[in-house]
Amino acid sequence: PSATAVSVSQMNISWASGGSQDHYHVKSSSDGYASNIYNSTGTSTSQSSLASGTQYTYRIYGVDADDVESSSYASVSKYTLSDPPTSPTVTDGTYASKINVGWTSSVTADHYHVWRDGISGAGTQIYNSSETNFDDTITGSHTYYIYAVNVDDAENSSYISDTGSTDNSLPTVPTALIASAVSTTLVDLSWTASTDSGGSGLAGYKIERAPDLAGSPGTFAQIDTSGTNSYTDNSASTNTKYWYKVRAYDNAGNHSGYSGEIPELDYMEYATDGAAQTAYVSSGGALTSHSESTIKTQGSYSLKGVATTGGLNKKLTRTVGPTIDLSNKTSINFDIRASRTGSNIKIGIHDSGGTTTEITPNITSADNFQTVDWDISGIANADKDAIDQVTSELGSARHSTGDDCRSRACEDGLEDKERIVPVLGLTQNILD
Numbered sequence: 041p042s043a044t045a046v047s048v049s050q051m052n053i054s055w056a057s058g059g060s061q062d063h064y065h066v067k068s069s070s071d072g073y074a075s076n077i078y079n080s081t082g083t084s085t086s087q088s089s090l091a092s093g094t095q096y097t098y099r100i101y102g103v104d105a106d107d108v109e110s111s112s113y114a115s116v117s118k119y120t121l122s123d124p125p126t127s128p129t130v131t132d133g134t135y136a137s138k139i140n141v142g143w144t145s146s147v148t149a150d151h152y153h154v155w156r157d158g159i160s161g162a163g164t165q166i167y168n169s170s171e172t173n174f175d176d177t178i179t180g181s182h183t184y185y186i187y188a189v190n191v192d193d194a195e196n197s198s199y200i201s202d203t204g205s206t207d208n209s210l211p212t213v214p215t216a217l218i219a220s221a222v223s224t225t226l227v228d229l230s231w232t233a234s235t236d237s238g239g240s241g242l243a244g245y246k247i248e249r250a251p252d253l254a255g256s257p258g259t260f261a262q263i264d265t266s267g268t269n270s271y272t273d274n275s276a277s278t279n280t281k282y283w284y285k286v287r288a289y290d291n292a293g294n295h296s297g298y299s300g301e302i303p304e305l306d307y308m309e310y311a312t313d314g315a316a317q318t319a320y321v322s323s324g325g326a327l328t329s330h331s332e333s334t335i336k337t338q339g340s341y342s343l344k345g346v347a348t349t350g351g352l353n354k355k356l357t358r359t360v361g362p363t364i365d366l367s368n369k370t371s372i373n374f375d376i377r378a379s380r381t382g383s384n385i386k387i388g389i390h391d392s393g394g395t396t397t398e399i400t401p402n403i404t405s406a407d408n409f410q411t412v413d414w415d416i417s418g419i420a421n422a423d424k425d426a427i428d429q430v431t432s433e434l435g436s437a438r439h440s441t442g443d444d445c446r447s448r449a450c451e452d453g454l455e456d457k458e459r460i461v462p463v464l465g466l467t468q469n470i471l472d
Contacts (some may be wrong), residue, residue, distance in 0.1 A: 131240015
């Protein structure tokens with residue numbers, strides 16, 4: 041005899057005829073108590089309203105014309121099909137090289153079959169076990185068909201399915217990395233944010249730093265991560281030059297390429313206007329002591345000047361070494377502070393080829409730093425590819441002896457000190 045589970049609640053039973061039987065009895069049992077389900081001359085029958093995932097045993101007896109059963113019988117046992125699982129969950133774009141497949145269990149299932157990219161028999165069977173979650177190591181997008189299977193290894197043809205994909209898309213490269221020194225031991229980094237289209241979402245950024253080796257970066261090492269497009273390095277050493285680069289990563293573990301290798305400004309904390317300053321600025325007769333006792337200036341390429349009596353049109357020059365290549369750069373910025381408003385100061389950059397290019401910024405607020413963006417796109421590359429000096433020139437000084445003495449006619453009188461404090465970040469404050 042044979043029995044075939046055709047659903048969660050129906051079983052088909054068949055047998056071969058034989059001997060001198062007049063007809064047959066078929067008895068069914070799932071719990072040891074048999075009940076007669078068939079009394080006829082045929083060789084097949086079915087039983088319905090059964091419990092899912094349950095074993096049924098069938099005994100087939102030959103019966104004579106007097107309705108007396110033979111002492112021997114043939115038997116077969118089978119399980120009905122199991123209820124299908126529910127709630128498939130196929131992770132979409134969460135991982136870079138795998139897809140996690142899961143579902144809610146079927147109480148009556150013994151185990152499960154999972155077929156990829158096709159139903160049972162048409163796709164590829166990739167799972168045969170009793171757990172309700174597994175990882176498929178693969179890339180791309182795929183559909184999964186999940187079947188409940190009974191003890192007899194028979195699938196319920198009612199499957200559940202879901203589609204998911206791996207995230208193999210790299211985040212975009214962070215751009216416009218800018219570093220600015222904010223104190224003797226802190227360096228602020230910022231950059232244009234990356235995006236991630238792969239599905240897992242942008243997780244953050246990895247910040248790497250290298251020491252400077254004669255104008256080139258040494259070995260980079262990751263110093264931290266950041267969840268935003270900015271970071272403060274609080275482990276920097278005073279008067280030290282570093283190189284930084286940043287890359288984005290997503291929740292699937294994909295990494296973008298690096299931002300450009302950006303050298304950070306050297307920086308010096310000036311205790312006074314004495315020897316520490318003269319090591320950085322060539323006075324040319326135009327520098328004197330300044331009344332401020334403590335000045336913190338960020339930016340290795342910085343100028344601070346004071347014009348005194350006879351200091352009209354004096355040019356202060358700062359030698360830059362090594363030279364700075366601004367070719368193909370379109371903009372730089374700098375901070376400047378002066379003791380009065382107006383267009384009285386020129387700031388310049390000098391190329392080793394002999395060309396000085398100047399700008400006259402408008403001071404809008406006295407004694408306050410303001411940021412000036414300088415469009416240098418019109419300067420030929422040959423005139424900005426080796427900047428070796430930064431200059432500052434005071435065009436007119438303010439006198440202290442009355443309104444009439446504010447003209448050039450009072451030039452020989454006692455002049456007030458005109459303070460010029462430009463801070464140019466030519467290494468790092470490059471806008472493009």
